[in-house]
Amino acid sequence: MQNFDLHNPTRIAFGQGTVGRLAELVPAGARVLILYGGESARRTGTLAEVQAALGSRVVYEFGGIEPNPSYETLMRAVALVRSEELDFLLAVGGGSVIDGTKFVAAAVHYRGDAWDIMESHGTVVNTAMPFGCVLTLPATGSEMNKGSVVTRSATRAKLVFASEHVFPRFSILDPTKTYSLPLSQVANGVVDAYTHVMEQYLTYPADGMVQDRFAEGLLQTLIEIGPRVLAAPDDYAARANLMWTATLALNGLIAAGVPEDWSTHMIGHELTALHGIDHARTLAVVLPANLQVRRVSKHDKLLQYAARVWGITEGSEEERIDAAIARTRGFFESLGVPTRLRDYDLGTKHIDAVIRQLEAHGMTALGERGDVTLSLSRRILEASV
Numbered sequence: 001m002q003n004f005d006l007h008n009p010t011r012i013a014f015g016q017g018t019v020g021r022l023a024e025l026v027p028a029g030a031r032v033l034i035l036y037g038g039e040s041a042r043r044t045g046t047l048a049e050v051q052a053a054l055g056s057r058v059v060y061e062f063g064g065i066e067p068n069p070s071y072e073t074l075m076r077a078v079a080l081v082r083s084e085e086l087d088f089l090l091a092v093g094g095g096s097v098i099d100g101t102k103f104v105a106a107a108v109h110y111r112g113d114a115w116d117i118m119e120s121h122g123t124v125v126n127t128a129m130p131f132g133c134v135l136t137l138p139a140t141g142s143e144m145n146k147g148s149v150v151t152r153s154a155t156r157a158k159l160v161f162a163s164e165h166v167f168p169r170f171s172i173l174d175p176t177k178t179y180s181l182p183l184s185q186v187a188n189g190v191v192d193a194y195t196h197v198m199e200q201y202l203t204y205p206a207d208g209m210v211q212d213r214f215a216e217g218l219l220q221t222l223i224e225i226g227p228r229v230l231a232a233p234d235d236y237a238a239r240a241n242l243m244w245t246a247t248l249a250l251n252g253l254i255a256a257g258v259p260e261d262w263s264t265h266m267i268g269h270e271l272t273a274l275h276g277i278d279h280a281r282t283l284a285v286v287l288p289a290n291l292q293v294r295r296v297s298k299h300d301k302l303l304q305y306a307a308r309v310w311g312i313t314e315g316s317e318e319e320r321i322d323a324a325i326a327r328t329r330g331f332f333e334s335l336g337v338p339t340r341l342r343d344y345d346l347g348t349k350h351i352d353a354v355i356r357q358l359e360a361h362g363m364t365a366l367g368e369r370g371d372v373t374l375s376l377s378r379r380i381l382e383a384s385v
Contacts, residue, residue, distance in 0.1 A: 001257040022053035030088035069100030089131035095140025102148040102166040122161035133171040138243040139189035141250025143171035158273040175239040188280035193246040203368040208258040263366035289383035
């Protein structure tokens with residue numbers, strides 16, 4: 001196992017009815033900005049519930065944060081915070097709203113060009129506003145980590161930043177808030193969480209026995225509950241387990257002491273930026289192809305994955321690897337999530353643009369060994385067609 005430093009200060013308030021705990025979790029004298037996405041938060045009554053819990057605090061609202069939060073939109077929120085001298089942020093939504101809130105928290109006190117935060121991947125962040133979260137869509141794990149993804153619409157640049165300063169102070173996880181979600185978004189959440197685990201697990205053996213078993217348990221949980229959360233939207237147990245699994249998939253625990261890949265995400269980000277495909281759906285396209293193209297370097301962990309997650313123990317090593325990759329693709333497709341570029345009317349003629357974007361954003365040595373070159377990224381995209 002590799003050396004590691006694990007720190008996660010986010011407090012989790014989990015369960016039905018926990019939105020009311022905002023009354024104790026948000027400072028009594030705070031001047032609060034609630035950030036959210038579309039009008040579903042208002043339509044479902046979540047915003048009204050949040051407002052009621054905040055009581056007599058000064059509260060402003062900022063809506064319209066996109067599914068891929070844009071720098072341009074978020075800078076308007078930064079301007080509002082500065083002009084009204086607000087001092088606490090509250091994200092009400094899924095990963096995109098929380099990611100956007102992290103950027104706002106970091107940008108408010110940054111005196112240079114705020115896009116520096118993204119281009120430096122967070123190294124220029126020295127302070128950030130305090131904020132909390134009310135999670136309504138389990139998927140990204142952003143509610144309990146220090147990472148954020150933001151897109152600059154003008155340049156189609158979708159970049160990642162991370163900073164110890166943007167851990168949420170708290171996150172409220174009430175599974176009942178997911179009941180009204182469109183099933184396509186729920187399916188996306190399952191795929192997103194699954195791929196998060198795979199990026200940290202399916203690399204090469206590092207004797208992280210605890211981390212491996214945690215990761216395998218999370219994957220098996222998602223496989224088990226994926227069909228349930230789609231079949232019965234008000235199945236509290238299924239929704240609760242999905243919400244907590246998605247949080248654990250990217251809160252730092254299973255990454256401690258082991259190598260991480262993230263090439264599927266980096267390639268997927270460019271597909272989203274160029275073609276507007278949902279983030280999770282780009283992952284479903286890229287991951288099976290990525291495993292196939294890199295099966296030699298991932299050989300040992302692919303066999304472990306086949307045996308421990310899918311119970312595949314018969315056949316030659318190559319046959320077991322083939323079967324594990326096929327089962328992964330089949331799982332995504334069983335959730336109604338396509339796994340080929342052609343499902344989005346994209347083909348080989350669209351690959352050059354993705355490669356140019358990867359190069360422009362410095363994504364020329366991806367993966368756990370830094371060996372996913374632009375040439376290898378091209379092969380992965382070709383296998384995704």
